[in-house]
C-alpha cells in the first residue's frame with residue numbers, strides 16, 4: 001500500500017525537533033579534566049504489538065520475529081536503520097496491510113480470507129517496514145512502481161534470509177504470475193500501479209530484480225535512500241531503465257512448474 005509520506009516526514013521532523021529541545025546537556029564543563037563526554041543515550045527502540053484476541057500465539061511470534069529480522073536486514077544489507085519504535089496493529093480479518101507514521105497495520109489473512117503463511121507474512125512485514133525506511137529517508141515520491149517494487153523485492157529477500165523461501169523460488173513465482181497475466185503483460189511498467197492492474201507487485205519485483213541484478217544489488221538501494229539520483233544509484237536514469245526493462249520483458253518465458261507454493265504448503 002502507498003504510504004503517507006508527507007505526514008510521516010512532518011512527524012519525523014517534529015520528533016527530532018522535540019527530542020533535541022528537551023535533551024539535558026550532559027557534557028562536562030571543558031577544562032575540568034573529567035575525560036571525554038559520555039555519549040548521548042539513544043532513545044530505546046521499543047516496538048509495540050496490538051493483536052485482535054483471536055490471533056494465535058504462533059502468528060504473534062511469526063510477526064514479531066519478522067520485525068526483528070527486518071530491522072537487522074535494513075541495517076546490514078541496505079545500510080539504513082529504523083531509529084524509532086514502530087506500532088504494529090494486527091487484525092484477524094480484513095486482509096490489508098499498510099504503513100505510515102511509524103505504524104504498520106497487518107492482517108493474518110489475505111484479501112480472500114486465507115491465512116497468510118510464514119513466507120508471505122515475513123515478506124509483508126518486511127515490505128511494510130521498508131516503506132517506513134523510505135519515508136524516513138530521501139526516497140523521492142516520483143512514481144509508485146519504484147516505491148512498491150523495491151519494498152516487495154526487499155520483503156521477499158527478508159523472507160528468504162529467514163529461511164522461509166529462496167530467491168530462485170520467488171523469481172520462478174513472479175515470472176509465472178507475470179506470464180500468466182495477459183493484462184499486465186500488455187501494460188507498460190509505469191502504468192500498472194495507476195491502473196491497479198492485477199499482478200502489479202509481481203512485475204515491479206521483476207523490474208527491481210533486473211535493475212539490481214538479483215539480491216546482491218540490494219545495497220545499491222542505500223544510495224537512493226541517501227538522496228543520490230536514480231542514475232547515480234543504479235547506473236541508468238529512469239527513462240533508460242524503463243526502456244531497458246521493456247526490452248527485457250520480451251525475453252521472459254514461463255518457467256516450468258511455476259507454482260507459488262512454499263514447502264509448508266502456503267502461498268508466497
Ligand SMILES: [Zn+2]
Nearest residue numbers: 001002148151
Ligand atoms: Zn507497499
